[in-house]
Amino acid sequence: MHNTNRRGFLRSSAAVALGASAWGAAAAASGPAAAQAEDAAPRAMHVNHDLHTHTLYSDGAHPIPLHILEARAFELDAIAITDHFTPGSKIHDSEDEFHRYLAEIERHRAGQNDVLVLKGAEATALDASGRISLDPRHAAKLEWVLCDLGGYSEGTLAHTPADKQKYVENVVRTYLGLCDVEFLNAIAHPFNTGNTRPAALPADYPERLLRELAAKMAAKGKVFDVMNDTIYWFHRSDIAPRTLTAQYVALVKIFVKEGVKFQVSSDDHRTGLGNTRWSQLVVARAGVPRSQIVDPKKIKRLDN
Numbered sequence: 001m002h003n004t005n006r007r008g009f010l011r012s013s014a015a016v017a018l019g020a021s022a023w024g025a026a027a028a029a030s031g032p033a034a035a036q037a038e039d040a041a042p043r044a045m046h047v048n049h050d051l052h053t054h055t056l057y058s059d060g061a062h063p064i065p066l067h068i069l070e071a072r073a074f075e076l077d078a079i080a081i082t083d084h085f086t087p088g089s090k091i092h093d094s095e096d097e098f099h100r101y102l103a104e105i106e107r108h109r110a111g112q113n114d115v116l117v118l119k120g121a122e123a124t125a126l127d128a129s130g131r132i133s134l135d136p137r138h139a140a141k142l143e144w145v146l147c148d149l150g151g152y153s154e155g156t157l158a159h160t161p162a163d164k165q166k167y168v169e170n171v172v173r174t175y176l177g178l179c180d181v182e183f184l185n186a187i188a189h190p191f192n193t194g195n196t197r198p199a200a201l202p203a204d205y206p207e208r209l210l211r212e213l214a215a216k217m218a219a220k221g222k223v224f225d226v227m228n229d230t231i232y233w234f235h236r237s238d239i240a241p242r243t244l245t246a247q248y249v250a251l252v253k254i255f256v257k258e259g260v261k262f263q264v265s266s267d268d269h270r271t272g273l274g275n276t277r278w279s280q281l282v283v284a285r286a287g288v289p290r291s292q293i294v295d296p297k298k299i300k301r302l303d304n
């Protein structure tokens with residue numbers, strides 16, 4: 001117990017330190033001159049949204065009211081609540097739960113102007129053809145739709161091919177298929193393929209395939225989610241964390257060059273709402289310009 005508390009204390013001290021430096025950067029970078037400097041020096045950019053988070057409606061830690069309260073306290077500009085819409089999950093399996101979920105977000109985002117809250121969901125890819133666990137009828141009620149590779153994704157995370165080349169080709173083919181899903185907004189933590197056997201590391205993807213995917217994502221307006229806890233998806237591989245970061249940055253640069261847009265996220269339930277420390281590092285090192293960061297204010301909101 002003592003240990004847990006102490007760890008909790010250390011963790012919150014670190015968060016305070018991080019918040020302070022981010023605030024310092026934001027305060028220093030205001031006004032038109034600063035905006036210019038920001039474009040010239042993307043390293044100083046801080047993205048103040050979290051567009052991939054979970055609540056008790058799937059595997060998140062907190063109920064929706066507390067989740068939104070935290071987003072307000074942390075002074076985030078915007079969050080998307082994106083609980084899992086996958087076979088076996090509440091909002092996928094029950095129409096009533098899905099409507100309760102939307103109504104609860106609607107109710108608790110109203111009456112405050114501190115943070116923009118989007119109604120979202122995270123679907124999962126079912127195979128390499130672009131079939132996903134969400135249908136257009138449910139998607140029509142959502143403002144921000146993500147899709148990931150997970151345990152239901154045949155040919156990638158499910159029944160992973162023993163041949164690594166075949167594996168990485170399947171991953172890219174799946175993402176190319178997702179680009180054709182009209183209602184899909186963003187690909188959640190792309191290339192989360194390090195915990196399988198074989199593991200596919202970012203550097204295992206041929207640049208030719210990445211360029212092809214990046215061009216299609218840009219053309220179809222599909223957003224690249226730079227998720228803070230990407231290391232989670234590589235903890236069973238033997239890649240060193242800083243090597244993973246370097247490889248991921250190199251990969252992200254290819255997508256930047258093709259004009260793909262980006263979001264940052266905590267995928268909260270793992271590292272805490274608004275904790276996008278690693279994401280910010282990647283966005284900065286890959287030189288993502290402000291113009292290629294999603295602006296949540298431009299996302300259409302629905303009343304339902």
Ligand SMILES: [Zn+2]
Nearest residue numbers: 052054122267
């Ligand atoms: Zn997620």
